[in-house]
Amino acid sequence: MTILYAHLNIASIEETGVIAGIGATWAVNRNGFTTDPGAFAASIAQHRARGSMPAMLLHHDHQRPIGRWTDIEPKADGLHVVGKLARDTRDGAEAYNLVRAGALSGLSIGLGPGSNLKFVDERGEGNTRVRRYTQADLNEVSLVSVPADPDALVLTVAGLRSxxxxxxxxxxxxxxxxxxxxxxxxxxxxxxxxxxxxxxxxxxxxxxxxxxxxxxxxxxx
CATH class of the missing domain: 1.10.246 (Serum Albumin; Chain A, Domain 1)
Incomplete structure (x- = not known):
């Protein structure tokens, strides 16, 4: 599985455990990877046809699901994701508390291997190597503690209680x-x-x- 650490923008996390953010932007991350805006179109369409969604994991650990993504949509500024943390589970509650505390501040996507994974190698700024994914299966979107973008904007709006x-x-x-x-x-x-x-x-x-x-x-x- 290919892992791309991405820019995080957690737009909201409510008391109900609903979380929204940007799972990936179309910019080159510090690991030299980027994705085209349409790279996940076929994969997302297949998920919708099956009534499924990419997994919501903690730190890319397939043994640690923490909830379910309910909506994933590529937009001009990145791959927008909305989901709900399973707060009645140990890992889901842990993820919720860490996000609320600002300690879990990254999102990262996991791409499936196989013939559907297509990319081109290019040269970027300073003649550095850049791998641009043009098509990929989106297997999962994880919450992680260290995103690849050091300038990632983290904006958390906690549930308002009073x-x-x-x-x-x-x-x-x-x-x-x-x-x-x-x-x-x-x-x-x-x-x-x-x-x-x-x-x-x-x-x-x-x-x-x-x-x-x-x-x-x-x-x-």
């Missing part, structure tokens, strides 16, 4: 205590009134609010 969690987000963005508390209280009322808030929309709303409020943090009361 207005204090939102207030802390504002405070970290240098919003004044008074304004952070007022904004968090109003935001929590709106969130708490919704049975199933859209986490992705919520993340963008709070990020925009944080940027706006941070411009006016002169009062530290």
């Amino acid at each position: 207005a204090r969690d939102i207030e802390d987000m504002f405070r970290q963005a240098n919003v004044s205590s008074r304004k952070a508390k007022a904004a968090a209280t109003a935001a929590w009322r709106a969130i708490d009134a919704t049975a199933e808030p859209n986490t992705e929309n919520l993340k963008h709303i709070l990020s925009a609010a944080t940027r706006s409020l941070s411009r006016f943090h002169g009062d530290k009361k």
Whole structure:
């Protein structure tokens, strides 16, 4: 099996164990590998036809499944994955806690061997060797502790449990205590009134609010 350590962007991890991120980008990683955006198209289509998904593993260990990927889609910036950690299992609970703590901060894809694995060897920057995969079977996407991209952006949005969690987000963005508390209280009322808030929309709303409020943090009361 070929393993490609990739850029990680954990977009969200909710209290329910739902996790979303980018399993691979189309850039060359520090191991000299890259994949075409369409490299997994046939493999993903086959999974969907069978009603299956690539495995969700911990550190590429086939003896340590930690949940199930529910959606995998290639987009312009990379291979987007959404899944749910099995928090009622030992490994699933471990992975969840480590991600929440920021200690498990990488994603990595595992490609199946065989005739479906196709690639071309090219020369990249500084005449370095680059292997570009043009077609591959996507066997699994693992959570790992050391991704190959040293500049990988890790963005974790923990499940919100109270207005204090939102207030802390504002405070970290240098919003004044008074304004952070007022904004968090109003935001929590709106969130708490919704049975199933859209986490992705919520993340963008709070990020925009944080940027706006941070411009006016002169009062530290």
